[in-house]
Amino acid sequence: MFNYNYIMETISMIEKESLDIRTITMGISLLDCISDDGQVCRNRIYEKITRKAEKLVATGDLIEKEYGIPIINKRISVTPISLIAQACKDTDYVKFAEILDKAAITVGVNFIGGFSSLVHKGYTKGDEILIRSIPEALNVTERVCSSVNIGSTKTGINMDAVKQMGTIISETARLTADRDGLGCAKLVVFANAVEDNPFMAGAFHGIGEPDSVINVGVSGPGVVKVALESCKGEPFDVVSDTIKKTAFKITRMGQLVAAEASKRLDVPFGIVDLSLAPTPAVGDSIARILEEMGLEACGAPGTTAALALLNDAVKKGGVMASSHVGGLSGAFIPISEDEGMINAVKIGALNIEKLEAMTCVCSVGLDMIAIPGKTPPETISAIIADEAAIGVINNKTTAVRIIPVFGKDVGDEVVFGGLLGNAPVMAVNPFSSKLFIERGGRIPAPIHSMKN
Amino acid sequence: MRAVITVIGKDKIGIIAGVTTILADNQINILDISQTILQDFFTMVMIVDTEKCQMKFEDLQNRLRAKGEEIGLSIRIQHEDIFNSMHNI
Numbered sequence: 001m002f003n004y005n006y007i008m009e010t011i012s013m014i015e016k017e018s019l020d021i022r023t024i025t026m027g028i029s030l031l032d033c034i035s036d037d038g039q040v041c042r043n044r045i046y047e048k049i050t051r052k053a054e055k056l057v058a059t060g061d062l063i064e065k066e067y068g069i070p071i072i073n074k075r076i077s078v079t080p081i082s083l084i085a086q087a088c089k090d091t092d093y094v095k096f097a098e099i100l101d102k103a104a105i106t107v108g109v110n111f112i113g114g115f116s117s118l119v120h121k122g123y124t125k126g127d128e129i130l131i132r133s134i135p136e137a138l139n140v141t142e143r144v145c146s147s148v149n150i151g152s153t154k155t156g157i158n159m160d161a162v163k164q165m166g167t168i169i170s171e172t173a174r175l176t177a178d179r180d181g182l183g184c185a186k187l188v189v190f191a192n193a194v195e196d197n198p199f200m201a202g203a204f205h206g207i208g209e210p211d212s213v214i215n216v217g218v219s220g221p222g223v224v225k226v227a228l229e230s231c232k233g234e235p236f237d238v239v240s241d242t243i244k245k246t247a248f249k250i251t252r253m254g255q256l257v258a259a260e261a262s263k264r265l266d267v268p269f270g271i272v273d274l275s276l277a278p279t280p281a282v283g284d285s286i287a288r289i290l291e292e293m294g295l296e297a298c299g300a301p302g303t304t305a306a307l308a309l310l311n312d313a314v315k316k317g318g319v320m321a322s323s324h325v326g327g328l329s330g331a332f333i334p335i336s337e338d339e340g341m342i343n344a345v346k347i348g349a350l351n352i353e354k355l356e357a358m359t360c361v362c363s364v365g366l367d368m369i370a371i372p373g374k375t376p377p378e379t380i381s382a383i384i385a386d387e388a389a390i391g392v393i394n395n396k397t398t399a400v401r402i403i404p405v406f407g408k409d410v411g412d413e414v415v416f417g418g419l420l421g422n423a424p425v426m427a428v429n430p431f432s433s434k435l436f437i438e439r440g441g442r443i444p445a446p447i448h449s450m451k452n
Numbered sequence: 453m454r455a456v457i458t459v460i461g462k463d464k465i466g467i468i469a470g471v472t473t474i475l476a477d478n479q480i481n482i483l484d485i486s487q488t489i490l491q492d493f494f495t496m497v498m499i500v501d502t503e504k505c506q507m508k509f510e511d512l513q514n515r516l517r518a519k520g521e522e523i524g525l526s527i528r529i530q531h532e533d534i535f536n537s538m539h540n541i
Contacts, residue, residue, distance in 0.1 A: 002456070002532075004486050006539040007497050011458055011528075065510050068530035249538045256537040 018222035018284040019250065020070040021257050022277045024060050025198035026267065027205035027213040028052050030079040030114075038088040042099040045084070049076060049103035049112075052212050052267075057108040059264050067260075069253055072219070072419075076104065077203035078114035086126025093130050097137035097144045104143040111186075113145040113203035118193070119161045120152040121442070131164060135171040138183035145201035151191035151388040153395045157443040162388065165189045166381030166437065170404055173373065177406040180414045184403040185336075185368065189384050191391035191398050196271050197327045202364070202399055213270035214262045215327060218254035218318075220246070221276050222283045224310075228292045239293060240313045247274065247317030255322040273327030274318035275363060276310075278338035280421035286310075286331050287340025287350075298340055299350030307331060308361035328397055330363030336416060336423035337368055345424045352383075352426055360390050365399035370414045370423040373406030380404065382433030385443075393446050454483070454532045455500055455509075457516065461525030463494035470519055471498070471527065478512065479504040494525070499532065 013019040033044035053076055060074040078084075081096050090096075097115050104112040115137055117127040134146050148165060151157035169184055176183035188202040195206020198215035205213070227246040231238050254272040262269035278286045287298035290306040311331045319325050333355065335341045344350035352369065359365045365387045371380075384400045391398030405414050408425050415422040459471060468487075475482060480500050487496040505512060513529050520527030 002484060002497070002499055002535070003539065004488075004497055007456055007458060007535050008495065010535050010538050011460070062510075065513060066531045067534040068528055069534060252537045253534070256533060 013220070013223050013249075014069060017220070017226045018279070018281060019220045019253070020072050021254060022217045022219040023073040023075050023198050024056070024071060024257065024261050025075040025077055025203055025215045025217065026053050026056050026265070027077045027196065027209055027215060027270065029205055029209065029211045030084045031207070034084055034087050036087050036089065038085070038090040038095065041085065041088050042096060045096070046099050046103050049078065049100070050106050053107040053109065055265060059261060063257055063260050063264070067257070069257065071257065073110055075109050075198070075200060075203065076107070076112045077198070077205045078112065079205050079207060080114055080116035080118060082117040082124070082126040082130040083207070085130065086124060091129060093133040094137045094140060097133070097141045100144050101141035109143070111143050111145050111200040113147065113200050114205060115144050115146040116148065116204040118149045119158055120149050120191070121155040121158060123161070131168060134168050134187065135175050135183065138172050138186050139175040145186045145203065147188040147190055147193065147202045147204060149190045149193040150384065151392050153192060153392050153449045154445055156445040157191065157385065157388045157392055159385065159443055160440045162381050162385050163378070163437050163440055165384055166377035166379070169380050169402065170377040173404040174406060177373070180408070180416065181370070181373070181403045181405045182416060185401065185416055185420050187401065189400045191388035192396060194327060194397055198273050199275065199277065199328060201401065209270070210268055212267045214258055214265065214267050215270040215273065216254045216258035216261070217273040217275060217277060217327065218250050219277045219284075220250040221278050221286050221289055223250060224276065225283070225285070225289045225292055228289065236309060240309055243310060243313035244317035247314040248321045251318035251321035269324070271324045271326030272322040274314055274322075274325055274329040275327065276314055276331045278332060278334065279419055280337055280339055280342070282339050285338045285340035286333055287338055287344055291340065297347060297349035298344040299354050303354065304357050304361055307333070307358050311362040328363040332364060332367060333358055333362060334368035335426070336370065336414070336421040337419060338421070342422065342424065345426060352428060356386060356390070359387060359398055360394060364397055365391070365401070367399065367401045368403070368420065368423060369401070370403045370405050370408075370425045371428050372409045372425055373404045374409070375404050375428050376432070376434070378434045378437040379428060379432070381437045385437070389443070453502055455502055455529050456532050456535060457498040457500055457527065457529045459494070459496040459520070459525055459527045461494055463489050463492050464523065467494060467523065467525065468496065470523055471516070474515055474519060475500060478507050
């Protein structure tokens with residue numbers, strides 16, 4: 001009737017191997033909040049978010065208790081504010097960020113994503129105002145996350161936006177320098193951004209989405225690591241199979257929680273995001289999985305191949321476990337949020353160039369990387385351009401979430417706390433990209449984007 | 453609903469009595485029970501039916517947890533679907 005071993009396996013995954021549901025994210029469309037009066041628009045936004053998400057946190061907590069599976073975060077994503085705010089006459093959107101922050105605090109979610117702009121081909125008036133407002137918005141709010149999509153496989157790369165985002169990141173870091181540039185931890189620059197991503201800081205609710213939706217992100221690097229410990233010395237066929245089976249089980253949890261949350265909140269189920277998301281806790285690291293495959297440290301030659309295998313096997317295992325898979329779905333490789341990555345950087349095994357190579361084979365990109373505060377904005381822009389090129393050419397999502405830390409240099413350490421963790425400041429190539437970035441314009445879409 | 457109770461910890465006298473008393477007091481029927489002891493390490497799994505239980509699930513959970521703390525074991529109760537969905541297609 002029941003299998004004793006199965007029950008113990010599940011309990012062990014949760015208790016000892018840090019299996020959890022990383023986030024239940026409710027996507028909420030704000031398209032019906034648009035007004036030519038900024039204050040009216042903001043009132044509607046606050047009213048809609050607090051009404052739709054009123055029971056989100058309580059429902060998440062109840063599911064957590066009943067099923068005995070930790071649900072770490074409850075979050076909200078909204079329609080990109082650049083689309084919602086631009087009908088009004090405001091020339092600054094900081095107040096929109098403030099109302100999102102207030103709504104997030106009222107309903108008790110720890111992050112709200114969607115202070116966003118999609119400029120992969122060009123700017124509208126709303127995009128211009130929103131992007132200009134990002135530094136101050138992230139300075140004065142606590143829970144608001146911002147993202148900007150600057151390129152896509154279909155459109156190419158908007159190099160004007162790439163140029164501007166280097167400056168915006170620098171400015172955000174400067175304004176939040178007293179908190180080690182924390183504002184930049186809440187700002188993601190995307191190429192090929194997805195509309196149903198439940199993970200922060202890059203979540204927003206796409207315009208192709210329904211009025212509201214439940215998306216779930218699972219986690220479980222620790223479970224994969226432990227599973228691989230049982231196949232030491234085995235060939236990669238066995239490694240891949242083991243990861244697939246584990247990913248299947250992890251994703252089934254996500255599917256169950258997503259279906260249950262959707263039913264109880266009476267909000268349609270969107271997707272389960274198959275990403276393996278690490279935390280700074282020991283035993284919850286992607287780097288340690290790669291090392292378990294036989295690498296002395298994450299970053300050693302072979303790391304990209306190991307990550308490619310991991311990322312692919314996670315998808316293959318997860319895709320059958322859920323009725324709808326979406327979001328970013330891959331392995332995340334943030335530095336500050338992964339104990340093994342932090343260690344690899346500290347011992348000199350991992351640098352930004354190797355991380356860039358790794359982003360070619362996984363989701364999402366250069367993530368949570370602290371760099372010296374003296375790094376010129378155009379160098380940051382050039383890093384964004386490189387990542388965007390990887391995404392655009394390989395038809396995948398890439399992102400840059402990089403944190404210039406003013407007053408700190410290579411070898412210093414930055415502490416963000418909580419899930420954002422801590423990070424050693426990493427070296428950036430000192431040679432200039434100034435004239436390259438100053439060109440502006442657009443890098444055309446790649447030839448293989450023309451599939452029609 | 454059907455739930456799974458798991459008790460894990462060092463073996464001692466009265467574990468089953470302690471747990472089943474709480475269940476009986478709250479009209480919870482035991483459908484299946486299985487236990488093993490490996491080197492003094494006690495694990496027990498029970499499938500129970502909480503249909504007639506008047507207590508809120510959360511309160512029952514707290515009550516069992518408190519009992520566990522009292523006798524030095526970990527006792528948890530979870531909806532059976534978490535195990536079904538993970539291991540059965």
